[in-house]
Amino acid sequence: MYLIPLSNAFLNILKKISMAKIKYIEFSGTEHEIDVSSGLTVMEGAIKNKIPGIDADCGGACACATCHVYVAKEWIEKLPPKEDSEEDMLDFAFDVKDNSRLSCQITVSDELDGLVVNMPEKQF
Amino acid sequence: MSETIKTDCLIIGAGPVGLFAVFELGILGLDSHVVDNLDKIGGQCAELYPDKPIYDIPALPECTGLSLIENLQKQIKPFNTPFHLNERIDEIINTGDLWKLKTTGNKVFETPNIFIAGGVGSFEPRKPPIENVSKYENKGIQYSIPDKNFYKDKKIIIFGGGDSALDWTVELSKIASHVTLVHRRDEFKAANHTVNLMKQLVKEGQVDLITKNQISDVKGSDRVEKAIIKDNEGNEKIIDCDEILIFYGLKMELGPINDWSLNLNEKQIEVNTENFETNLSGVFAMGDISYYPGKLKLILSGFHEAALAAQKAFIRARPDETLTFRYTTSSSDIQKKLGVK
Numbered sequence: 001m002y003l004i005p006l007s008n009a010f011l012n013i014l015k016k017i018s019m020a021k022i023k024y025i026e027f028s029g030t031e032h033e034i035d036v037s038s039g040l041t042v043m044e045g046a047i048k049n050k051i052p053g054i055d056a057d058c059g060g061a062c063a064c065a066t067c068h069v070y071v072a073k074e075w076i077e078k079l080p081p082k083e084d085s086e087e088d089m090l091d092f093a094f095d096v097k098d099n100s101r102l103s104c105q106i107t108v109s110d111e112l113d114g115l116v117v118n119m120p121e122k123q124f
Numbered sequence: 125m126s127e128t129i130k131t132d133c134l135i136i137g138a139g140p141v142g143l144f145a146v147f148e149l150g151i152l153g154l155d156s157h158v159v160d161n162l163d164k165i166g167g168q169c170a171e172l173y174p175d176k177p178i179y180d181i182p183a184l185p186e187c188t189g190l191s192l193i194e195n196l197q198k199q200i201k202p203f204n205t206p207f208h209l210n211e212r213i214d215e216i217i218n219t220g221d222l223w224k225l226k227t228t229g230n231k232v233f234e235t236p237n238i239f240i241a242g243g244v245g246s247f248e249p250r251k252p253p254i255e256n257v258s259k260y261e262n263k264g265i266q267y268s269i270p271d272k273n274f275y276k277d278k279k280i281i282i283f284g285g286g287d288s289a290l291d292w293t294v295e296l297s298k299i300a301s302h303v304t305l306v307h308r309r310d311e312f313k314a315a316n317h318t319v320n321l322m323k324q325l326v327k328e329g330q331v332d333l334i335t336k337n338q339i340s341d342v343k344g345s346d347r348v349e350k351a352i353i354k355d356n357e358g359n360e361k362i363i364d365c366d367e368i369l370i371f372y373g374l375k376m377e378l379g380p381i382n383d384w385s386l387n388l389n390e391k392q393i394e395v396n397t398e399n400f401e402t403n404l405s406g407v408f409a410m411g412d413i414s415y416y417p418g419k420l421k422l423i424l425s426g427f428h429e430a431a432l433a434a435q436k437a438f439i440r441a442r443p444d445e446t447l448t449f450r451y452t453t454s455s456s457d458i459q460k461k462l463g464v465k
Contacts (some may be wrong), residue, residue, distance in 0.1 A: 034194070057244045057375070057376050058168070058172055058173075058244075059421060061166075061172070061173055061176060063173050063176070064172065064174040066375065066377070067371075087309075087311070088311075088313045090308075091284070091285050091286060091307075091308060091309075091313060091372070091373075092250060092286075092372055092373040094250075094252055094253060095338065096308055096338065097356065098356060116288075121253060122253040123249050123373075124251065124252060124253050124375065
């Protein structure tokens, strides 16, 4: 009788503590390897851990392009594709490349464990 | 210089919190003036996300950035508050109990209270972080157009793919000797009509369109003479020009507030939570720009901060009067101020 509710509760706990290791590399080359909880965005993981190089002026509304990162090549295909609003917003980032993303639009999950992102010289 | 404007409170920032501060000051009988660097009222709500939905305004299950601003404007209408748009505070001087402020539009204010409700700062054009681009700013590189006739018979390069870039490409192609538009992709985030006009001009040979390229560097002597652009593979190309216009949107910067000797916490201003005054007496900060332990950057927090700051502002503006706390539901005095009685 208690099995189903218990297992649900257990799953929820698992969900809560589920983390992915994300490596943020500053323009200078300084690396920060951080455990980010699933459900947060890559931007939120940086802000929470006070990692320099991501400004996120608008707080994650995909409205400012100041959380621009370059995703390591091997990860590009593994991320959910960009929505139009993110592509539009990238017009306002500097030195946009094929692997450019806005980190507020990448939600962390188990699958992203090991993700590597490089920060640009300046969020402009 | 113009005549000094005396007011009970000078509010910096016409976003939701600045607007609600007008209301809270107004029902206490204090007048205010609002200064904002943007050309319109509404701050981030109007500039960044006019159409995006907001779900956490108390008693408003859903609204948009724009509708929130429109409602706040309705709410403060009875106070006929003057707005000074397209202006920024340039200078701030303490003269005893009063503050003297000068705007970029050369207006001078004298007031016992300054409310800084500036969001994440003032909106400034995004400038590519390239040394030569800074060097040639105002020497051939501009981020806005005060007088389009300046571009008559000039060879111009425009960077960007938004409304400003497209509008000016179409407009300046009528008077310039040549216009080149450079954008990083084939899609444009601008009104369809303007995009089609631009494409027509490209067909007619009046405008050169180069997509999948971005600014890489500029060169010149006294003034800028060439732009270097690069494609996605890093291949560079040089284009000759007389003038360069860069339209990469706006970014928020704390700007001159940095130099006001306010205690800062990163990009926010430290305040106390009793009345949201800063380390300078008579200078208050509220909304996203203020910082205190536990601070949440929510519009509703800014409303609360404005209400409490207004109480202290009253004491500073009317030192000889006593402030009695009253509710809008029952106070005939407040209702008179609101014009409902």
